[in-house]
Amino acid sequence: MTVFAPIRRITRLAVVRARPGIWLGIAVPLSLLALWQIATAAGAIDPLLFPPPCTIAAALADMARSGELGTHVTATLGRLLPGYALGALTGTLAGFAMGVSRTMNALFSPLFAALYALPKIATLPLLLLVFGLGETPKVLSVAITVFFTLQINTLAGVQHIDPRTREAARSYGARGLRLLRFVLLPGALPGVLTGLRAAAGLGVVVVVAVEFVASERGLGYLIWNSWTLFQPERMYVGLTAVALLGGLFSAAVTLLARWATPWRTPPR
Amino acid sequence: MISAVEVSKQFPASRQSPVHALDRVSLNVGEGEFVCVVGPSGCGKSTLLQLLGGLEAPSSGRVARRAGPSGIPWASYVFQDFGLLPWLTVRANAAFGLRMTGVARREAERAASTWLERMGLEEFAGAYPDQLSGGMRQRLALARALATGSPVLLMDEPLGALDPQTRRLTQEHLLSLWQTEHKTVVMVTHSVDEAILLGDRVVVMSARPGRVTDVFTVPFPRPRDPDVVDTPEFGRLRARVWGRLRSQAAGEAGASP
Numbered sequence: 023m024t025v026f027a028p029i030r031r032i033t034r035l036a037v038v039r040a041r042p043g044i045w046l047g048i049a050v051p052l053s054l055l056a057l058w059q060i061a062t063a064a065g066a067i068d069p070l071l072f073p074p075p076c077t078i079a080a081a082l083a084d085m086a087r088s089g090e091l092g093t094h095v096t097a098t099l100g101r102l103l104p105g106y107a108l109g110a111l112t113g114t115l116a117g118f119a120m121g122v123s124r125t126m127n128a129l130f131s132p133l134f135a136a137l138y139a140l141p142k143i144a145t146l147p148l149l150l151l152v153f154g155l156g157e158t159p160k161v162l163s164v165a166i167t168v169f170f171t172l173q174i175n176t177l178a179g180v181q182h183i184d185p186r187t188r189e190a191a192r193s194y195g196a197r198g199l200r201l202l203r204f205v206l207l208p209g210a211l212p213g214v215l216t217g218l219r220a221a222a223g224l225g226v227v228v229v230v231a232v233e234f235v236a237s238e239r240g241l242g243y244l245i246w247n248s249w250t251l252f253q254p255e256r257m258y259v260g261l262t263a264v265a266l267l268g269g270l271f272s273a274a275v276t277l278l279a280r281w282a283t284p285w286r287t288p289p290r
Numbered sequence: 291m292i293s294a295v296e297v298s299k300q301f302p303a304s305r306q307s308p309v310h311a312l313d314r315v316s317l318n319v320g321e322g323e324f325v326c327v328v329g330p331s332g333c334g335k336s337t338l339l340q341l342l343g344g345l346e347a348p349s350s351g352r353v354a355r356r357a358g359p360s361g362i363p364w365a366s367y368v369f370q371d372f373g374l375l376p377w378l379t380v381r382a383n384a385a386f387g388l389r390m391t392g393v394a395r396r397e398a399e400r401a402a403s404t405w406l407e408r409m410g411l412e413e414f415a416g417a418y419p420d421q422l423s424g425g426m427r428q429r430l431a432l433a434r435a436l437a438t439g440s441p442v443l444l445m446d447e448p449l450g451a452l453d454p455q456t457r458r459l460t461q462e463h464l465l466s467l468w469q470t471e472h473k474t475v476v477m478v479t480h481s482v483d484e485a486i487l488l489g490d491r492v493v494v495m496s497a498r499p500g501r502v503t504d505v506f507t508v509p510f511p512r513p514r515d516p517d518v519v520d521t522p523e524f525g526r527l528r529a530r531v532w533g534r535l536r537s538q539a540a541g542e543a544g545a546s547p
Binding site: 186187189190191192193194195196200204205208209211283284285286287 | 343345363366367369371372373374375376377378379386387389390391418419420421434438
């Protein structure tokens with residue numbers, strides 16, 4: 023065994039995931055882009071609203087070179103990642119506590135159920151009111167959304183542990199910390215990971231929405247600002263960057279999930 | 291080794307009179323004895339096992355257990371649905387019982403690997419239970435139970451989830467295994483043949499509330515040849531046990547296939 027073994031394992035997981043039909047999957051978006059390029063060249067669609075992919079690519083390269091794109095990406099990641107981490111940690115703890123303790127569940131489940139119905143982005147004005155215009159309300163907006171996603175999924179994860187498995191573990195004397203380590207934590211893990219995957223997508227949505235209205239930097243700001251200034255190329259650069267960021271983030275969480283639950287056979 | 295005296299068990303049921311699972315059951319199991327319990331479904335056989343093992347307390351009556359070696363769990367369990375932990379490898383599952391008694395991982399897995407070998411599972415040690423066939427999973431559950439070194443083995447329909455072929459092979463495996471290990475075994479089963487093939491005694495229970503109606507002593511000597519099932523003597527005993535069981539099962543014949 024070498025230090026490379028885990029790395030090899032992760033690469034293998036990624037490759038296995040990508041292999042089936044990968045070329046077909048790439049062919050469709052490439053053809054659409056080519057069609058778009060041809061349609062603008064032929065004058066079939068308005069290049070003012072739908073600038074051709076080559077123009078967008080050139081704008082993206084320009085903005086990447088000048089460092090402007092980097093500034094926006096850094097600003098967005100600086101809100102997304104801490105908010106995600108904070109929300110994931112607290113949400114998992116809350117869900118787990120509610121899963122293992124009936125009292126905790128009785129205390130908090132009505133409150134959380136009521137709050138869950140509230141679109142979390144609607145709390146942004148309140149957060150702005152309380153914390154001012156700094157980074158805190160933006161990070162918290164992401165954290166709140168991620169918190170609820172993780173709380174619900176972790177709770178479901180604990181509750182869905184097969185009672186027969188728990189009974190068997192109990193008959194072998196699993197109690198307290200051993201029950202936690204051998205049964206409850208690994209049993210809840212699939213639920214946690216489902217929550218992390220869902221939260222990755224939601225987190226990107228929230229951070230972009232927050233940046234639309236309350237920031238001077240970030241990919242959301244870039245998209246919104248390009249609309250107000252009527253600069254469609256820059257808007258498309260922002261959209262492309264958000265799509266890539268969201269895709270990479272979700273893929274990273276999916277890989278983490280596969281690595282963390284090797285006993286689950288991946289769906290074919 | 292175990293002696294249950296007049297044990298009854300009632301479970302509270304909401305808005306109804308409580309469910310009487312067991313009614314004044316008395317059963318003595320000697321050290322190194324293999325006792326099989328047969329009876330109609332829902333007659334409280336599983337509850338009896340839980341009471342014998344001390345997982346549940348009787349509503350009345352008492353269960354006495356002769357203490358085994360210290361530091362070793364008194365009884366180990368084998369379940370119909372295996373009760374394996376899906377997130378542990380085959381190796382870690384086999385070592386699970388020992389780990390729950392506080393044995394360190396390395397030591398527990400070394401002890402368990404002997405049993406994986408005897409069960410023919412050593413090449414799957416790194417796999418997960420979901421990757422095994424039903425027969426292999428049950429052999430793993432057996433390895434887990436035997437690895438603890440418990441003097442008592444309590445088995446609840448251990449072969450019920452297996453196809454007939456695998457079941458027959460596992461019965462033969464179990465027969466030779468018990469003859470070398472001399473555990474005290476109480477096994478709940480639906481199969482009269484299985485009970486006679488494996489047991490020293492066959493206990494017949496009535497429909498709910500479960501009572502012991504008959505106890506048959508199996509006359510075949512040990513070590514027992516699996517082909518004993520084809521002898522006329524076996525057939526006669528089967529007919530007698532089945533006759534008693536039939537009258538008990540008649541009450542719920544509509545409910546079970």
